[in-house]
Amino acid sequence: MRYAMKAGAIALTLSLAAAASPAWADFWSDAGAKFKGVTLHGVTESTPPSNFIKDVLAPEFEKKTGIKVEIETTSWDQMYDKAIKDMEAGTGIYDVVYIEQDIVYSYMARNFLTDITKALKDQPDLKAPTYDAANFTSFSNYFKDANGDLYGVPMEAFLKTYLYRKDLFDDPEIQAAFKQKTGHDLKPATTHEQYTEIADFFTQWGKDHNMQLWGSTAQAHTGHPASWYEFFESVAPTFGVYNWGIDAQKDYAATVEHGGQMNSDKAKAALKWWLHLRDIAPPESSQSTWTEVATTFAAGRVAQGLVYGENAAWIATDSSQSKVTGKVGFALPPLKPGVLEAAEAGKGYVGYYDGGAFGLPVTSKNQEAALLFLQFIGQNDVQPDWAIAAPRVTNTATFDDPKVKAMDVKLGGFYTMLKDQGKLFAGAPPYPFHAQVREATAPIFFDILTGKIGPDEGLDKMAAKTEEELTSLGYRK
Numbered sequence: 504m505r506y507a508m509k510a511g512a513i514a515l516t517l518s519l520a521a522a523a524s525p526a527w528a529d530f531w532s533d534a535g536a537k538f539k540g541v542t543l544h545g546v547t548e549s550t551p552p553s554n555f556i557k558d559v560l561a562p563e564f565e566k567k568t569g570i571k572v573e574i575e576t577t578s579w580d581q582m583y584d585k586a587i588k589d590m591e592a593g594t595g596i597y598d599v600v601y602i603e604q605d606i607v608y609s610y611m612a613r614n615f616l617t618d619i620t621k622a623l624k625d626q627p628d629l630k631a632p633t634y635d636a637a638n639f640t641s642f643s644n645y646f647k648d649a650n651g652d653l654y655g656v657p658m659e660a661f662l663k664t665y666l667y668r669k670d671l672f673d674d675p676e677i678q679a680a681f682k683q684k685t686g687h688d689l690k691p692a693t694t695h696e697q698y699t700e701i702a703d704f705f706t707q708w709g710k711d712h713n714m715q716l717w718g719s720t721a722q723a724h725t726g727h728p729a730s731w732y733e734f735f736e737s738v739a740p741t742f743g744v745y746n747w748g749i750d751a752q753k754d755y756a757a758t759v760e761h762g763g764q765m766n767s768d769k770a771k772a773a774l775k776w777w778l779h780l781r782d783i784a785p786p787e788s789s790q791s792t793w794t795e796v797a798t799t800f801a802a803g804r805v806a807q808g809l810v811y812g813e814n815a816a817w818i819a820t821d822s823s824q825s826k827v828t829g830k831v832g833f834a835l836p837p838l839k840p841g842v843l844e845a846a847e848a849g850k851g852y853v854g855y856y857d858g859g860a861f862g863l864p865v866t867s868k869n870q871e872a873a874l875l876f877l878q879f880i881g882q883n884d885v886q887p888d889w890a891i892a893a894p895r896v897t898n899t900a901t902f903d904d905p906k907v908k909a910m911d912v913k914l915g916g917f918y919t920m921l922k923d924q925g926k927l928f929a930g931a932p933p934y935p936f937h938a939q940v941r942e943a944t945a946p947i948f949f950d951i952l953t954g955k956i957g958p959d960e961g962l963d964k965m966a967a968k969t970e971e972e973l974t975s976l977g978y979r980k
Contacts, residue, residue: 531631532568535567538872541570544596545597547576550576550813551813552658556861557574570876585597589866590864590865594866595864598870598872603858605937609938610654616655618648619652620636629874633882639899643897645930655862656878657859658897659813659895661815661857662921663836664833665808666810667832667834668830668832669830669831669832671830672690672691689701692837693835697837699779704718705805705806719783719805721733721784722809723789725789736854736855738809743845744765747765756979757965766963770962774961789952793814796811800818801824801825802826812917817893819914833914846927861877883898887906896918943971947961
């Protein structure tokens with residue numbers, strides 16, 4: 504009797520609350536009513552986070568608003584090519600575009616993107632009660648202008664971490680053989696010397712035991728920017744070379760002669776270290792981008808490697824795609840002395856904090872409907888399942904969700920690492936000339952990889968070429 508009365512009272516309270524605030528309860532259908540029949544078009548890279556938007560969030564948004572969203576998932580280079588050409592020509596093909604963290608400053612400098620913060624202030628009737636930019640992690644700062652206005656709603660954020668095979672590292676036979684050969688215990692490397700020793704050991708172990716096993720991954724494609732990024736954003740920082748070796752405080756110097764670090768002794772040591780790993784890595788490494796590195800690890804072909812976190816969940820848990828489920832450990836990359844301390848003091852970083860956002864081109868013909876969609880994917884409520892499908896976290900509340908916490912245990916603490924140690928990593932430097940410097944220097948870098956030029960001479964040429972390019976662009980005086 505008491506239970507029935509209590510249930511009735513609750514039901515009455517809920518019905519009164521609903522009657523008192525119908526607009527809040529049905530914001531999406533109300534806001535989307537005038538846009539029914541509109542189809543939004545978006546372009547992004549074919550990755551687990553993007554596929555979740557296409558397969559899950561876009562259909563949910565359509566059910567709630569009546570606005571259809573067609574997300575085109577394609578290759579990394581095609582994504583950029585299509586988005587940039589559309590925005591340059593002003594054709595308005597795309598209403599939402601993926602903005603990788605490292606290119607957003609170029610887009611903003613060219614006035615490609617709509618100021619989302621301002622747009623929502625100017626049109627308060629489009630502001631969703633469940634959307635608040637304050638809910639985002641500090642990663643959202645990479646998509647803001649000097650005034651703090653947001654130009655992209657973060658949709659993925661992850662670390663490029665050190666992955667290793669726990670089953671191999673914990674194997675008694677392998678442990679004994681490693682100790683006999685090196686004189687110390689086998690455990691995840693904290694220094695470059697340790698990492699090399701482990702890599703050499705496992706590559707030889709694979710040969711000796713007729714196994715398809717090598718000591719390390721290497722994102723070393725000889726004609727794709729992925730290798731350029733691997734070196735400058737993931738490897739060089741672990742040696743203490745930050746921001747590509749360009750010093751903005753010294754007239755954007757790149758050469759040691761002018762105060763830069765791109766061709767410094769540290770950078771040259773970093774490159775030689777990485778080239779050695781490339782030489783003892785699986786044969787596909789010379790044609791591997793971030794995608795192939797992940798599939799190589801998932802196939803059980805390597806003992807350790809630097810792998811983008813967007814692939815961590817499926818490598819560690821999806822047996823339909825990975826042969827190493829339940830066997831993956833995570834750690835910080837190997838570091839030179841002083842790098843960790845510099846990162847903790849905010850004067851450096853240990854690796855790449857990668858990710859991206861969905862932005863609204865100023866050329867979109869459906870700005871208001873697109874603003875609704877961007878808010879929809881930025882809500883706290885849609886994040887947990889997204890984070891489980893792909894280990895990306897953009898909203899602080901996601902870390903405390905029970906489902907995410909359970910997945911964190913399965914992943915061996917990957918989300919905990921992102922939450923607690925993400926501050927040690929950093930995104931690309933805020934250079935509006937990002938693409939120009941990459942394109943100017945990449946051919947020289949590829950020549951290093953193919954052996955046409957030595958690493959020392961190659962970095963000297965790259966540093967000089969960088970300064971030449973920045974001078975022509977007007978950044979160097």
